[in-house]
Amino acid sequence: MSKTILITGSTDGIGLATANRLVTQGHHVLLHGRNPAKLKKTQQSLSALPGGGRVEAYVADLSHLPDVATLAQAVTEKHGKLDVLINNAGVFKTAETRTQDGLDVRFVVNTLAPYLLTQRLLPLIETSGRVINLSSAAQSPVDPEALAGRVSLSDDYTAYAQSKLALTMWSRSLALSLNGDGPAIIAVNPGSLLGTKMVKEGFGMAGGDISIGAEILVRAALADEFAAASGQYFDNDIGQFASPHPDALDPQKCGEIVRVIEAILVTTTQL
Ligand SMILES: NC(=O)c1ccc[n+]([C@@H]2O[C@H](COP(=O)([O-])OP(=O)(O)OC[C@H]3O[C@@H](n4cnc5c(N)ncnc54)[C@H](OP(=O)(O)O)[C@@H]3O)[C@@H](O)[C@H]2O)c1
Secondary structure, X not given: OOXXXXXXXXXXXXXXXXXXXXXXXXXXXXXXXOOHHHHHHHHHHHHOOOOOOOEEEEEOOOOOHHHHHHHHHHHHHHOOOEEEEEEOOOOOOOOOOEOOOOOEHHHHHHHHHHHHHHXXXXXXXXXXXXXXXXXXXXXXXXXXXXXXXXXXXXXHHHHHHXXXXXXXXXXXXXXXXHOOOOOEEEEEEOOOOXXXXXXXXXXXXXXXXXXXXXXXXXXXXXXXHHOOOOOOEEEOOOOEEEOOOHHHHOHHHHHHHHHHHHHHHHHHHOO
């Protein structure tokens, strides 16, 4: 049966490869990108694929949180129901590391934007649905002061690894708070050093086969083996569910991160 699936950051890398597979399988794919021309080109090429899946496109810069709220609104206006949300968009290295709000771009795009988008779209996603959050093997203890923009992080890797653990922590916290009364919330490391733009620019290496990441996202989105995995972390470096960083299994620490996220969203989106 055809599912309706929103994939953020589907103009490149793992997100694009995942969208490609899902359209080919006949699913209705909602593409998202920040660059209108690149997004249009992606929509055109995916619409021409065999398989018959419908393709829509949404523009939003996820480093600007009010745009995330607008994206959720646009999706809600067109869709009464969403089967799967894949929070894939992510950033590692960037010329400008601070947003206008004084936050680190890695926390905004990798942690806060997917949190806000998920919260806003939850009413559309039934209990049989899924939210797949792109985590990483890079996970470092989160400094709440850095998350809130009051402390600067010294390097790209630290900011990225903290943003990914923060995402993994809120994923776990949300799954526990929904307690089955909502979609499955699953964090997935798609595989390390896959050869995307992020890895080429960030690590200066060719990297591995992107399809490793796309295949696990398709499985996480649709396969029965992930249906009862809410709150879990799938590590595709070892091809199985695994323990994330211990902080993501600590309810108190996860709760603190969620409180900081909520406080930031109040001030940055006036919501
Ligand atoms: N590659 C790996 O080995 C690896 C390992 C672990 C986790 N991951 C995670 O997998 C996800 C996909 O990464 P990737 O490797 O495929 O990277 P990528 O090729 O750089 O793709 C990232 C996607 O996110 C979009 N994006 C970035 N900043 C954005 C913003 N401010 N607003 C909206 N969209 C934005 C990009 O848009 P543009 O097309 O406009 O640039 C692109 O579509 C990320 O969350 C990453 O952290 C990747």
